[in-house]
Every structure is written in structure tokens, then in C-alpha cells.
């Protein structure tokens with residue numbers, strides 16, 4: 001009995017491309033894609049550039065998405081703005097739903113990393129009702145939404161006006177607007193809670209390590225947990241990231257209350273890994 005699987009949408013797109021552009025192009029068509037609600041984001045090799053419209057329309061039809069975008073270049077600057085080209089469709093606003101959380105955003109202007117899904121869920125499961133949480137890089141509410149849905153009060157800091165607009169909308173969409181205080185501006189200068197929070201989210205890549213001193217001064221004098229995101233070499237990624245966070249806490253005169261615990265979030269380009277390190281620490285003595 002034959003066990004051949006039916007062709008996947010990627011197989012069907014490949015065959016449509018083969019019919020027009022030949023085997024070499026068809027074989028260069030990547031299998032992977034990122035689906036963000038009704039928007040699809042692709043990475044295409046330059047060989048396929050002349051066929052971008054055909055590929056966009058093919059994916060649109062095979063997957064039933066409204067819009068297809070292709071990555072043009074690396075994520076830009078401190079606002080983490082994606083560089084994308086429109087291949088098919090016009091509507092780039094979309095909604096992603098995960099474990100009961102909803103995020104609405106413009107996929108052409110705002111980064112949403114599907115690979116951080118487990119981490120978003122983990123934050124929702126770690127937070128206890130009544131916790132005070134500081135999100136230093138709130139974006140559209142990637143971590144603020146699961147934390148507030150779990151019952152925390154969150155101070156959410158964000159400096160990109162486009163993200164702030166969606167963050168505010170997402171708080172209302174998730175029914176948590178009364179549990180989140182949005183502070184618009186750069187987290188280096190906006191007033192932050194002082195010695196009063198239980199948890200600080202430092203979800204910024206490539207490296208949130210420089211913000212450890214500021215995060216430490218926000219946690220209670222009895223201690224709190226920092227979640228520090230970093231991109232590091234894939235070799236020994238977790239122990240290297242753990243050590244660097246322990247050193248940053250020490251350099252800021254903080255006190256470690258438990259050894260840092262790291263975990264891999266996702267691969268981040270060739271030979272690099274996105275790691276998050278949880279560390280329980282208390283701030284330097286007041287004085």
C-alpha cells in the first residue's frame with residue numbers, strides 16, 4: 001500500500017514555480033515560512049527575485065492568506081523594525097492568537113517572532129496573581145499581555161509610537177487595560193518603579209544585558225526575578241549567558257539570591273542562539 005503523503009501547500013507552490021521557472025528555481029524555494037494570522041512572511045533567495053509576484057500569489061492561493069510579505073533585510077535599529085516587501089495582497093494588519101492571548105499589529109511595521117511562542121506562554125505560567133511586573137521593552141504587549149492575563153499589574157515601557165498604539169489596543173482586546181500602566185518613552189529616561197516590583201521582563205535583542213542595573217533598581221529590596229534576553233554564540237550558549245548575567249548583577253552591586261537559570265528560546269542566525277536567563281536577585285543596599 002502506498003504511504004505517499006498528499007502534497008503540502010509548499011509542494012504545490014514549488015510545482016507552480018517549476019512550471020514557469022524550471023527545476024533550479026523550484027528547488028531553491030524554501031519550505032519554511034512564518035504565518036502571522038492572515039499574513040505570511042517568507043525568506044526568498046535572490047535567485048527567485050524575478051518570480052516574487054508569482055510566488056506571492058501562489059502562497060496566497062494555496063494557504064488562503066490575504067497578504068504575503070518577503071524579508072528584504074535584517075531587523076533594523078533599537079525599534080526592531082522589520083524590512084519587508086509586499087508580494088501579494090494589500091492588508092498588512094493582522095492578529096495572532098496564542099494560549100488565549102490576542103495581539104493585533106501591522107506585520108509590515110512591527111516584528112512578531114513566532115519562535116518566542118514558548119517564552120510568551122512560559123511568562124504567563126510563571127506570573128502569580130497580584131504580582132507587580134515591569135516590562136522594559138513592551139512592544140505590542142508580547143509579554144505584558146500574558147503577564148497581565150495571569151493577574152499581574154504591569155508597568156509597560158515602550159518608545160515606538162506605532163507599537164504603543166497597538167499595545168493600547170491589545171490591552172483593551174484582552175480585557176486587561178485596568179491592570180497595565182503604559183509609560184511611553186525611552187526606558188533609560190522614563191520614571192520607573194523603585195524597589196517595588198517582583199519581576200522585570202527584559203525582552204530585547206540582540207542584548208538586554210546593559211539594562212540589568214536599571215532593572216535591579218526596580219525590584220523589591222527583598223528581591224525579584226529578572227528575565228534577561230541575549231543572543232550569544234550557540235556553543236555553550238546557556239552557561240555563557242548565565243555567567244554573563246551573574247556578572248552583570250555583581251557589577252551593579254546586586255546580590256544573587258539563586259544561581260541564574262538559562263534556557264534556549266530559538267536559533268538566531270548561523271551559529272547564534274537566543275537565550276533567556278532567569279535570575280532572582282536583590283538590589284544594592286539603599287544609601
Ligand SMILES: C[S@@+](CC[C@H](N)C(=O)[O-])C[C@H]1O[C@@H](n2cnc3c(N)ncnc32)[C@H](O)[C@@H]1O
Pocket residue numbers: 078079080111112113114116136137138139140142157158159160163185186187188203204205
Ligand atoms: C521587538 S520587541 C522584542 C520582541 C518580542 N520579545 C517578541 O516576542 O517578538 C522590543 C521592543 O523594545 C522597544 N525598545 C527598544 N529599546 C527601547 C528603549 N530603550 N526604551 C523603550 N522601548 C525600547 C522596541 O521599540 C520594541 O518594541
